[in-house]
Amino acid sequence: MAKSKPRVKVPKKAEAGEIITIKTLISHKMESGQRKNKKTGELIPRKIINHFRAEFNGKLVFETAIEPAVSSNPYISFKMKVPESGEVVFTWTDDDGSKYTTKKKIKVG
Amino acid sequence: MKLDRREFMVWGVGAAAVAVAGLPTIAMAAGDPTAEDAIKEFTGGAEVKSGRVELDTPEIAENGNTVPVSVSVDSPMTADDHVTDVLILADGNPRPGVATFRFTELSGEAEASTRIRLAKTQNVIAVAKMSDGTFFMDKQPVKVTIGGCGG
Numbered sequence: 437m438a439k440s441k442p443r444v445k446v447p448k449k450a451e452a453g454e455i456i457t458i459k460t461l462i463s464h465k466m467e468s469g470q471r472k473n474k475k476t477g478e479l480i481p482r483k484i485i486n487h488f489r490a491e492f493n494g495k496l497v498f499e500t501a502i503e504p505a506v507s508s509n510p511y512i513s514f515k516m517k518v519p520e521s522g523e524v525v526f527t528w529t530d531d532d533g534s535k536y537t538t539k540k541k542i543k544v545g
Numbered sequence: 546m547k548l549d550r551r552e553f554m555v556w557g558v559g560a561a562a563v564a565v566a567g568l569p570t571i572a573m574a575a576g577d578p579t580a581e582d583a584i585k586e587f588t589g590g591a592e593v594k595s596g597r598v599e600l601d602t603p604e605i606a607e608n609g610n611t612v613p614v615s616v617s618v619d620s621p622m623t624a625d626d627h628v629t630d631v632l633i634l635a636d637g638n639p640r641p642g643v644a645t646f647r648f649t650e651l652s653g654e655a656e657a658s659t660r661i662r663l664a665k666t667q668n669v670i671a672v673a674k675m676s677d678g679t680f681f682m683d684k685q686p687v688k689v690t691i692g693g694c695g696g
Contacts, residue, residue, distance in 0.1 A: 455653035468662070470639055497651040500659075503642040505635055507611040507660040514646070517622075517653025 440464045440485075444526055446540040450518040458490065459513040462528050462536060468504035485510055487529040492542075493522040520544055580636035584672055587632045587645075588680045593672060598631070598683040600671045609663040609689040614643075616671045618655035618681070622648070628655035630674045637667025663689045 445459040462485060469482025482504060489499040498514040516524070521544045528536045578586070584593065601615040618628045627650065633643040646657045655673070663669075666689045672682045 492651055495651060496647075496649050498649065498657070499647045500657070501645040503640065503644060505638055505640065505643040505662050507662055511660050512657065513659075514648075514657040515652055515654040517651055519651070 440528070440530070440534075440536050442526060442528060442536050442538045444524075444538055444540055446524055446542060448541070449543050449545075452520065452544050453517065455515050455517050456542075457513060458516055458524070459511070460488070460490075460526060461509060461511045463509050464528075464530075466504065466506060466508040466510060470504065483531045485528045486531055487527075488512055489527045489529075490514070490516070491525045491527075492516065492518075493520070497524065518542055518544060578641065580634045580641040580668075580670060583632070583634055583641050584670070584682075587630075587672055587674070591678065591680055593680040593682045595682055597681040598671050598673045600669060600683040600685045602669050602685045602687050604686075605688040605690065606663060607690045609665070609691055611660045612663050612669075612687060612689075613658065614661050614669060615658040616646070616656070616673075616683075618673045620655050620675070622650065622652060622655060624650060625676070627652075627676045628673050629676055631655070631657070632670075632672045632674075633659075633661070634670040634672070635661065635663055635667055636670060638662070638664045643669075663687060665689055 440462055442462040447456050450456050464485050467480055467483040471480045473480055484504050486502050488502060490497045497516050500512060522542060524540050526538050597619045599617050606612040616631055620628045628648050631646045634641045635643050643661050644659060648655045668684050668686050670684045672680055674680055
């Protein structure tokens with residue numbers, strides 16, 4: 437499987453107190469665990485991104501538990517109120533325990 | 546390259562739709578939770594009112610593999626009055642759970658979007674939990690032309 441590559445879209449600059457939209461996408465097959473192998477009839481084991489989390493300067497902004505019903509290459513967008521300059525850290529957690537992270541800086545003023 | 550992939554997708558989706566048709570009864574027999582069970586678990590049996598939650602889904606989804614869903618909750622998002630969690634369910638999937646969004650004070654607005662799989666025509670449900678312990682719900686029917694891969 438191709439390596440999971442996270443992509444995020446965050447404005448570089450914001451006013452203090454401004455509410456921004458953050459868009460995220462990670463390449464991942466999101467094997468639901470419901471599909472069957474056509475030849476053997478066996479269920480293909482589930483392997484999905486089961487959790488996503490965004491923190492700003494160490495404080496939680498948004499997180500979500502993800503079930504197999506979320507599409508492959510999961511896309512998530514959400515809002516954030518920017519209090520000051522800082523860095524947003526995004527973390528995706530895979531069923532196998534791997535974590536994928538990426539970071540983006542936001543400058544206020 | 547692109548064409549190949551499309552062709553592959555069409556075949557995959559068709560096969561999955563056939564496979565899914567027989568699944569729900571099997572899933573229920575195995576004791577999988579229904580959407581109602583999932584709501585009860587989320588609310589702890591509390592009353593769920595309508596209003597405040599707005600679910601934005603397409604009326605008709607041609608491809609059940611990737612259906613855009615947006616949810617927004619009318620809330621000032623202050624320390625005293627905010628949305629803590631929003632549960633998203635699809636009541637006609639083999640398993641109804643889709644996602645649970647958690648919002649914080651840093652969210653500013655309780656609004657989030659994602660893309661989901663729908664096995665067949667069904668309702669998408671959003672239940673929001675407020676900081677004062679009340680619950681609000683919205684439900685939107687989505688017509689699915691080609692079912693999403695197994696839920």
